[in-house]
Amino acid sequence: MLGRTVLAGGALAAAAAAGPAIAKDTINVGIATFLSGPAAGPFGVPGRNGAELVIDAINAGTLPAPYAKAGFAGAKMNPIFVDEAGGNAKQVGEYRNLVEKRGVDAVLGYISSGTCMAVTPVAEELKKLTILSVCGTPRVFEEAQRTYVFRTQAHAVGDSIAAAHYVLDKFKDMKSYTGINQNYAWGQDSYKFFDVAMQKMAPETKASENPQFPKIFAGQYGTEISTLSLDSAKLVHTSFWGGDIEAFVLQALVRGFFNDKQVISSVGGSAVDSLGKKFPDGVVMGTRGEYGLLVRDNKEPLNAWFVEEYKKRYDAYPLGPSYQYANSVLALKIAMDAAAEKAGGFPNQEQTMAALKGLSWQSFGGKISLSLADGHQAVHPVGYGITKWDKEKGAATAVDVKFYQPECIYAPAGQNSVEWLEAGMPGAKC
Amino acid sequence: MVATAWNDKTIRWAVIGFGLLAAAGWLLPTWILNNVMFGLARGLAVLGLLVLWRTGLVSFGHALYFGLGAYAVALLEKYTGLTDVFVKFGAAILVAGAFGFLLGFVLRNYRAIFFAMLSLAFSMVLYGVLVKMEVLGSTDGFSVTQYTIFGWDPEGKYPLFCFIILACVVALTIVQLYLKSALGALTTAIRDNELRVEYLGYSVARAIHIKYLISACLAGAAGGAMAMALGQVDPDSMVNWTVSGELVFITIMSGAGSVVAPFIGAIVFEFLRTYAFELAPQAWQLIVGGTLLAIIFFLPGGIWSVLEKPWAKRETDNG
Numbered sequence: 001m002l003g004r005t006v007l008a009g010g011a012l013a014a015a016a017a018a019g020p021a022i023a024k025d026t027i028n029v030g031i032a033t034f035l036s037g038p039a040a041g042p043f044g045v046p047g048r049n050g051a052e053l054v055i056d057a058i059n060a061g062t063l064p065a066p067y068a069k070a071g072f073a074g075a076k077m078n079p080i081f082v083d084e085a086g087g088n089a090k091q092v093g094e095y096r097n098l099v100e101k102r103g104v105d106a107v108l109g110y111i112s113s114g115t116c117m118a119v120t121p122v123a124e125e126l127k128k129l130t131i132l133s134v135c136g137t138p139r140v141f142e143e144a145q146r147t148y149v150f151r152t153q154a155h156a157v158g159d160s161i162a163a164a165h166y167v168l169d170k171f172k173d174m175k176s177y178t179g180i181n182q183n184y185a186w187g188q189d190s191y192k193f194f195d196v197a198m199q200k201m202a203p204e205t206k207a208s209e210n211p212q213f214p215k216i217f218a219g220q221y222g223t224e225i226s227t228l229s230l231d232s233a234k235l236v237h238t239s240f241w242g243g244d245i246e247a248f249v250l251q252a253l254v255r256g257f258f259n260d261k262q263v264i265s266s267v268g269g270s271a272v273d274s275l276g277k278k279f280p281d282g283v284v285m286g287t288r289g290e291y292g293l294l295v296r297d298n299k300e301p302l303n304a305w306f307v308e309e310y311k312k313r314y315d316a317y318p319l320g321p322s323y324q325y326a327n328s329v330l331a332l333k334i335a336m337d338a339a340a341e342k343a344g345g346f347p348n349q350e351q352t353m354a355a356l357k358g359l360s361w362q363s364f365g366g367k368i369s370l371s372l373a374d375g376h377q378a379v380h381p382v383g384y385g386i387t388k389w390d391k392e393k394g395a396a397t398a399v400d401v402k403f404y405q406p407e408c409i410y411a412p413a414g415q416n417s418v419e420w421l422e423a424g425m426p427g428a429k430c
Numbered sequence: 431m432v433a434t435a436w437n438d439k440t441i442r443w444a445v446i447g448f449g450l451l452a453a454a455g456w457l458l459p460t461w462i463l464n465n466v467m468f469g470l471a472r473g474l475a476v477l478g479l480l481v482l483w484r485t486g487l488v489s490f491g492h493a494l495y496f497g498l499g500a501y502a503v504a505l506l507e508k509y510t511g512l513t514d515v516f517v518k519f520g521a522a523i524l525v526a527g528a529f530g531f532l533l534g535f536v537l538r539n540y541r542a543i544f545f546a547m548l549s550l551a552f553s554m555v556l557y558g559v560l561v562k563m564e565v566l567g568s569t570d571g572f573s574v575t576q577y578t579i580f581g582w583d584p585e586g587k588y589p590l591f592c593f594i595i596l597a598c599v600v601a602l603t604i605v606q607l608y609l610k611s612a613l614g615a616l617t618t619a620i621r622d623n624e625l626r627v628e629y630l631g632y633s634v635a636r637a638i639h640i641k642y643l644i645s646a647c648l649a650g651a652a653g654g655a656m657a658m659a660l661g662q663v664d665p666d667s668m669v670n671w672t673v674s675g676e677l678v679f680i681t682i683m684s685g686a687g688s689v690v691a692p693f694i695g696a697i698v699f700e701f702l703r704t705y706a707f708e709l710a711p712q713a714w715q716l717i718v719g720g721t722l723l724a725i726i727f728f729l730p731g732g733i734w735s736v737l738e739k740p741w742a743k744r745e746t747d748n749g
Contacts, residue, residue: 035712036712082707082711083714089663093464096464100461101704114570118661118662118664121662122661185568185570186569
């Protein structure tokens with residue numbers, strides 16, 4: 001069975017190389033996501049579920065309008081899910097295996113910024129269309145111009161700028177701030193971007209001298225919570241995720257932390273659902289886009305379809321990563337359909353990429369535009385809201401949700417985001 | 431020197447074997463070429479562990495040198511733009527060797543679990559430093575994108591594959607000659623009875639220091655080769671304790687019977703992992719771990735013990 005798939009994959013790849021006009025029944029697409037390890041629960045599995053749901057719907061032609069046409073340029077997608085755990089070096093090896101051994105037509109996914117940085121040069125080397133789904137580092141498209149790599153998720157600088165805007169909009173009396181972030185690239189960057197954004201937008205606010213950077217997956221945050229409690233800063237920024245945010249919230253709760261402090265969390269959405277009514281009210285929560293908790297009751301038809309079908313199939317609400325993976329799959333479908341129409345037959349990789357470049361589409365979570373990095377990097381609004389447990393529904397909700405538009409939180413095309421942020425975000429329209 | 435080496439049956443067969451592999455590489459599909467290249471790179475480090483293991487020492491911290499080698503290559507490219515494989519490879523060995531030489535003064539006084547744990551501790555210090563420092567790439571690391579050979583900028587990975595094979599042949603020859611020398615012959619003696627070795631007039635500490643230095647250089651070379659083959663360095667894949675664990679894993683899987691064993695074991699490991707990953711994306715670790723258990727139970731001498739019998743037979747036939 002497996003042997004046959006591999007052979008079929010090889011044959012398809014050969015066919016793809018031969019020319020544009022050969023119609024296909026199936027396309028093989030490698031989808032990388034965390035299937036084991038600490039990132040599987042909060043990111044990997046919700047991401048895989050989101051992809052799976054949408055792939056099945058596209059294959060069957062059951063997506064709502066305007067995407068009701070079945071297939072990817074008429075072909076069914078055969079997803080090959082691979083585990084993103086095990087380090088970047090292993091992922092680079094596995095990426096090569098997907099392309100060179102299994103002959104996939106495209107690769108989607110990737111959650112870790114490190115992995116995205118690692119596979120991007122390999123994707124360029126092997127000339128294989130690759131759509132990054134979740135990872136946040138702006139470096140992927142700002143260190144070099146890419147040809148074969150796209151990202152349907154906006155980068156992390158905007159998440160932190162939106163967080164600073166939300167804080168300044170909603171908590172006008174906030175005079176100083178601190179943070180607790182994991183001591184690795186994501187945590188360091190998230191706090192740095194937030195800190196710079198705060199200083200540029202409100203120079204009168206004071207950054208704590210003592211923001212906390214515990215080790216990732218530390219699990220015990222007693223000391224850090226005590227230090228933060230003694231700090232005069234009332235606002236606490238965190239980019240914790242997965243088990244770490246759950247552990248932090250539970251340990252902070254018993255110490256009465258949330259009575260004194262205002263916490264703003266950029267990606268802690270999974271904990272809101274997993275802790276349910278134990279999750280404290282009043283925490284500012286972000287989802288890196290128009291996703292998850294913030295749009296759960298949004299009746300926009302694509303979103304409503306996604307939430308309902310996801311809930312039916314997996315007995316859980318879709319989280320940020322579910323949307324992010326679903327959006328990558330959808331982007332590929334739209335590009336392939338458009339390319340097929342233009343080419344008058346099944347599109348080859350170049351035609352699909354040309355259609356994907358600069359694409360702007362209505363996704364499951366709002367409108368996404370590939371408008372940066374010469375049409376390869378997405379921008380979209382990023383929002384925050386305040387958590388509130390809805391007793392009647394028995395579900396978590398978000399109130400006071402506010403979205404910040406792309407022109408407010410991202411550097412204009414061609415500029416380095418970090419330099420732009422440090423220059424005080426010239427030309428930002430909020 | 432060359433004649434002495436050529437007279438050694440193991441070296442002769444290894445040179446022929448590697449030569450055939452280099453020729454076969456021309457025809458192999460890229461994914462196999464890559465996996466063999468990763469296997470050979472890791473095999474260099476395992477060869478270093480074999481030198482220590484024959485003395486009864488197990489290091490759970492050779493990712494320190496593996497990582498130093500890999501980062502030496504990556505930082506050299508990033509900050510100086512030097513891309514020549516010989517320069518990069520030399521830098522990797524030099525940096526790892528320098529650290530190995532210094533730490534050797536401490537580690538040569540320890541044995542057994544203390545040696546294993548202390549080396550683990552040193553490697554995790556480097557891990558901690560890398561993760562916390564943004565100039566060193568933090569957890570994201572860097573990519574290593576280019577390589578040149580004496581100014582020639584080759585297309586594809588085949589020339590690098592040949593370079594790594596050359597490195598393996600040189601390393602294997604040196605280690606084999608070392609193990610056959612008087613100093614190398616002390617290897618097993620030290621494991622069996624240190625006191626008697628001292629009475630023979632040799633310094634055990636010094637002998638262990640030399641072994642440690644050799645193994646550090648080999649692990650550094652391995653890290654350098656891996657960084658070039660893979661095109662990426664980051665702390666989790668190059669310096670974390672799991673990397674040291676993998677190297678020990680391959681050492682046990684290969685067996686200490688011959689200097690060829692590490693390379694065979696490491697290549698088997700790469701393919702085992704690739705297929706485990708393909709067959710069971712959610713439980714591949716289980717397959718890899720299960721294989722190690724099976725080898726410990728049924729082949730206590732490692733994969734080499736399967737090959738050893740026909741090998742030994744040929745030796746007697748020829749002799």
